[in-house]
Amino acid sequence: MNQDDELSKMFREGLTEPGHHAEYREADWEALEKMLDERGKKRGIIVLLPYISAVAAVLLVFFAWMFFKPEGNNEQNKASVAVNKAPANATMNEATQQSTTQSGQRVAANAGGSTQASTQPTVDQPKADHNTQPASAQSNLRNASQVIAGNRAAIAANKYPRKGNNNLNRTVSANQKEPDAVIAASKPEKENTQNMVKEDQPVKIGNEEVIAANKPDQNNTKTAFSDQTFVVNKPETVKGGANADSATKATPQIAKQNPKTQIKTTTASSGTHFALTVLAAPDMNGVGSFAETQTGANFGLLFSVGRGRFTLSTGAMYAKTPYSTDFSNYHTGYNFYTKPQYVSADCRILDIPLDLSYRLFGNAKNQFSVGAGLSSYLMLKENYFYEYADPSTPGPKGYAVSNRNRHYFGVADLNVLYQHRLSSKFSLDLQPYVQLPLTNIGYGKVKLQSAGLAVGFSWNIK
Amino acid sequence: MSEQELQNIIQGCVKQDRASQKMLYKAFYGFAMGICLRYAANRYEAAEILNTGFFKALINIKKYDETRPFKAWLGRIMTNASIDYYRTNLKVAYTDDIDTALDVSVNDSVTQKLNYDDLLAMVQQLPQGYRTVFNLYAIDGYTHDEIGEMLGINAGTSKSNLHKARHKLQQMILGKQKGETGHLDGQMTIHKIMTDNYLRDILRR
Numbered sequence: 001m002n003q004d005d006e007l008s009k010m011f012r013e014g015l016t017e018p019g020h021h022a023e024y025r026e027a028d029w030e031a032l033e034k035m036l037d038e039r040g041k042k043r044g045i046i047v048l049l050p051y052i053s054a055v056a057a058v059l060l061v062f063f064a065w066m067f068f069k070p071e072g073n074n075e076q077n078k079a080s081v082a083v084n085k086a087p088a089n090a091t092m093n094e095a096t097q098q099s100t101t102q103s104g105q106r107v108a109a110n111a112g113g114s115t116q117a118s119t120q121p122t123v124d125q126p127k128a129d130h131n132t133q134p135a136s137a138q139s140n141l142r143n144a145s146q147v148i149a150g151n152r153a154a155i156a157a158n159k160y161p162r163k164g165n166n167n168l169n170r171t172v173s174a175n176q177k178e179p180d181a182v183i184a185a186s187k188p189e190k191e192n193t194q195n196m197v198k199e200d201q202p203v204k205i206g207n208e209e210v211i212a213a214n215k216p217d218q219n220n221t222k223t224a225f226s227d228q229t230f231v232v233n234k235p236e237t238v239k240g241g242a243n244a245d246s247a248t249k250a251t252p253q254i255a256k257q258n259p260k261t262q263i264k265t266t267t268a269s270s271g272t273h274f275a276l277t278v279l280a281a282p283d284m285n286g287v288g289s290f291a292e293t294q295t296g297a298n299f300g301l302l303f304s305v306g307r308g309r310f311t312l313s314t315g316a317m318y319a320k321t322p323y324s325t326d327f328s329n330y331h332t333g334y335n336f337y338t339k340p341q342y343v344s345a346d347c348r349i350l351d352i353p354l355d356l357s358y359r360l361f362g363n364a365k366n367q368f369s370v371g372a373g374l375s376s377y378l379m380l381k382e383n384y385f386y387e388y389a390d391p392s393t394p395g396p397k398g399y400a401v402s403n404r405n406r407h408y409f410g411v412a413d414l415n416v417l418y419q420h421r422l423s424s425k426f427s428l429d430l431q432p433y434v435q436l437p438l439t440n441i442g443y444g445k446v447k448l449q450s451a452g453l454a455v456g457f458s459w460n461i462k
Numbered sequence: 463m464s465e466q467e468l469q470n471i472i473q474g475c476v477k478q479d480r481a482s483q484k485m486l487y488k489a490f491y492g493f494a495m496g497i498c499l500r501y502a503a504n505r506y507e508a509a510e511i512l513n514t515g516f517f518k519a520l521i522n523i524k525k526y527d528e529t530r531p532f533k534a535w536l537g538r539i540m541t542n543a544s545i546d547y548y549r550t551n552l553k554v555a556y557t558d559d560i561d562t563a564l565d566v567s568v569n570d571s572v573t574q575k576l577n578y579d580d581l582l583a584m585v586q587q588l589p590q591g592y593r594t595v596f597n598l599y600a601i602d603g604y605t606h607d608e609i610g611e612m613l614g615i616n617a618g619t620s621k622s623n624l625h626k627a628r629h630k631l632q633q634m635i636l637g638k639q640k641g642e643t644g645h646l647d648g649q650m651t652i653h654k655i656m657t658d659n660y661l662r663d664i665l666r667r
Binding site: 031035036 | 483487496499500505508509512513516518519522525527534535538542545546549576577578581582585596599600601604608611612614628631632
């Protein structure tokens with residue numbers, strides 16, 4: 001026996017002889033127990049994740065429907081609410097309320113138009129129905145203006161001439177000094193739009209024609225009307241009591257606000273806009289299917305350019321992508337003596353997406369889009385761990401490779417985006433997405449697919 | 463612990479019963495820790511390897527073949543956990559080189575009987591790469607080909623590391639015999655600082 005063998009024997013016998021067992025430490029068990037508990041929680045989350053995702057998707061669709069359902073109904077509802085809040089105003093009669101409720105879109109259309117003035121006599125005259133003749137209405141307006149004289153001057157009165165309605169101009173000029181309560185009165189004013197419009201605009205057939213005739217300087221949109229109605233509904237505006245003059249005042253005030261809203265909306269929808277988005281996204285990763293998934297995480301920055309309903313976005317996402325799969329899904333040139341049963345992978349990926357999204361619905365506050373595109377995967381680190389049927393199998397335990405595999409446009413992206421505008425500059429994004437492989441990914445050449453929910457914070461640069 | 467008791471505990475572990483898991487852990491803690499201590503640089507590392515190994519054993523307990531000795535199955539898992547740990551910390555595996563080691567005459571006697579603690583301390587002072595190969599070859603009886611496959615190195619590297627490991631152990635034994643451990647301790651301290659710094663970096667990530 002040579003010296004090396006003696007040395008080995010000495011260590012082998014000395015270190016393996018019984019009786020030198022280390023003392024048990026409770027702290028070590030507690031550490032292991034923690035590992036076992038965490039595994040249980042993780043498994044629980046993975047099991048629940050598909051259900052959580054399904055619920056989230058249903059909620060998203062529901063909220064999208066709530067926000068973007070046909071606005072005609074919304075306007076009707078809003079108008080009704082507005083009138084219902086008005087009872088504090090002693091001058092408002094039931095007939096007015098009814099007609100307002102019935103008016104629907106017409107009410108909205110008139111909120112910013114010159115026809116309101118003609119409707120106001122009805123508001124001011126509790127006994128008058130909404131078929132009141134224009135002549136008497138004007139007479140009532142004059143009377144009302146005398147009563148109200150001395151109240152705060154109406155800035156909006158100066159805007160009336162632009163409406164192109166002579167009768168109205170005259171009425172308004174007579175009512176330049178009006179109380180602040182005008183906005184409350186402006187609600188009932190709307191219901192008589194039809195009457196006055198018939199007189200002022202004989203060619204009027206429907207609401208849209210009313211809009212066109214009375215608001216030549218504005219591009220009336222539903223969004224704008226929605227905002228108008230919203231302003232009208234402000235409870236504090238009811239204070240001063242409604243009358244014909246106050247109603248007269250209300251209309252120009254609203255009209256004054258509308259152009260801003262409209263310009264804003266138009267800019268957002270038709271101009272080119274840019275945005276930076278910071279994203280974080282937990283996701284599930286599986287090979288071939290989502291039957292067996294592991295939870296990963298993504299962080300990144302996206303830059304978006306939008307025009308009209310389309311938005312093109314790109315950027316970089318750093319992804320921690322773990323997954324496990326049957327060894328049959330894993331491809332390697334290594335010749336195993338004993339093939340592993342499973343492969344667990346932990347990859348770090350730089351994901352460069354190029355996506356195009358289309359806005360399905362949207363208003364000033366909320367947008368709902370669908371998108372698709374391609375992602376390039378730059379595999380930064382790939383760690384593979386082999387699990388054998390018999391854990392004591394003396395085969396390789398794993399393999400690691402860095403910066404070797406790149407898959408340009410190798411992954412298809414599909415997503416749905418809900419964007420809620422927090423302010424003119426910032427918005428919050430929720431984006432469920434799926435990434436499907438168009439090529440085999442990584443050293444193991446696996447069909448790696450992911451699904452997740454990205455939460456983002458966008459800065460709307462322009 | 464009787465064989466029947468062990469089988470009952472294992473059945474409990476299959477059902478993920480926490481009490482059974484703890485009983486199994488306590489029963490084989492000393493045995494498993496003995497293996498891990500040989501592959502680790504210190505008790506802290508050994509405990510980490512031990513828990514990694516036990517974790518694997520407990521979640522794969524269904525795969526245990528009851529016709530085979532449990533101790534052998536668990537021992538293999540601990541060895542594999544040690545190797546995984548080695549692979550994870552591959553960067554510090556070869557921080558020491560034979561060129562920096564003292565030359566030791568082959569005629570020097572290194573056969574003096576040393577106790578368990580002395581031997582363990584010496585093995586733990588080896589650089590990780592040498593220690594792993596020495597354990598696998600000299601103590602656990604694997605061939606160089608097997609070691610090469612397990613560690614992802616070729617058989618020649620395994621032989622080389624074994625030679626260097628033995629060389630260093632001879633130095634340590636001679637140093638201990640001659641009371642000249644100061645110089646060696648200095649070298650090992652430097653290595654340990656490097657290793658500890660690296661481990662801290664890993665833990666921070």
